[in-house]
Amino acid sequence: MSQATIVHGGHGLRCEKLAKTLALGWGQDNSAVLHWPGVLPAGWLRDALDQMFIAAPQLKAIVLAYAEWREEPQALALFDGLKSDIVHREAFWQLPLWLSAPRKTASGEMVFDAEREIYHPQRPARPDGEVYRRYDPRVRRTLSFRVADPALDAERFTRWMNDPRVDFFWEQSGPLDVQTAYLERQLTGKHAFPLIGCFDDRPFGYFEIYWAAEDRIGRHYPWQAFDRGLHLLVGEQEWRGAHFVQSWLRGLSHYLLLDQPATQRLVLEPRADNQRLFRHLAPAGYATIKEFDFPHKRSRLVMAERHSFFSEVGL
Secondary structure, three states, X not given: OOOEEEEEOOEEEEEOOHHHHOOEEEOOOOEEEEOOOOOOOOOHHHHHHHHHHHHOOOOOXXXXXXHHHXXXXXXXXXXXXXXXXXXXHHHHHOOOOOEOOOOOOOOXXXXXXXXXXXXXXXXXXXOOOEEEEEEEOOOOEEEEEEEOOHHHHHHHHHHHHOOHHHHHHHOOOOOHHHHHHHHHHHOOOOOXXXXXXXXXXXXXXXXXXXEHHHOHHHHOOOOOOOOEEEEEEEOOHHHOOHHHHHHHHHHHHHHHHHHOOOOXXXXXXXXXXXXXXXXXXXXHOOEEXXXXXXXXXXXXXXXXXXXXXXXXXXX
16 A cells, blocks of 8 residues: 555544554455554544545455454444444445434335325435535545535525536526525425535535436436435536546435435436536446436436445445
8 A cells, every 4th residue: 555644634644654554454355454553533443444445446345353443432333333343345435424414314104296196205304504524535625515505605606507607507597586596495395405515615516416206307217216316516616627526426426325225326317418527427436328308408317326336436
């Protein structure tokens, strides 16, 4: 493993060689043994494991031997979630360690949507405030998502929607009162809600999260009950580089899969001519399923699956 920095809480632990500093011993079958280095700051173990899996893509599992780690509360919490002292890459990234608040749950009852004439599970209530936070060592920024607040975001959102580059795809330009009303409507819907994406707590983009069955996309493919979809835009020019797109797209996908463990598929329906976006989708695990027509645009159905996201793509 090459030089790396493990960052937690805005502070870095510089390693001449990560394996040496953390007493990381390589084993068979692309696994490693991480020895207990001593008393740890809160959250350190989560961030260390996360960044080691990123730094060494060939690493499939890290063993935290129970005999060494049994006095460390962070390790015990991991063992409880994993039911093991072996931290497998796929299982680790599916733990709700990066959710900013406990998941909202629903009753599990089925409901009939008379307007759309579909039968689907009752949905949990919309979340509030920040929903996800994770440091991404590849862009050296902390990525977070929070529910949009018209009082905080309407002016910025108006500027974004009136950017010609954004308006070309969203076709939703308009003054402040129009955009404020739009955000307020998104906050009252039953099947969707709006998020603001931030790097180091600086807003850069807007995202609408929805249940695919109840959205317009649900009429165009055989949805599964917990498919989630997203609409997206990046409003700030400085965050439009490919490395930032990969960071927030994977992070947003990660959030949606953590938020609802029953979700097996994520979908998008961008305009069929949005070639710039398509270049970014495949590296994040999204594949084109088909092209189809909405009344107002020719679109592609693009989909990512849980298993391939965690086993082949990763964070």
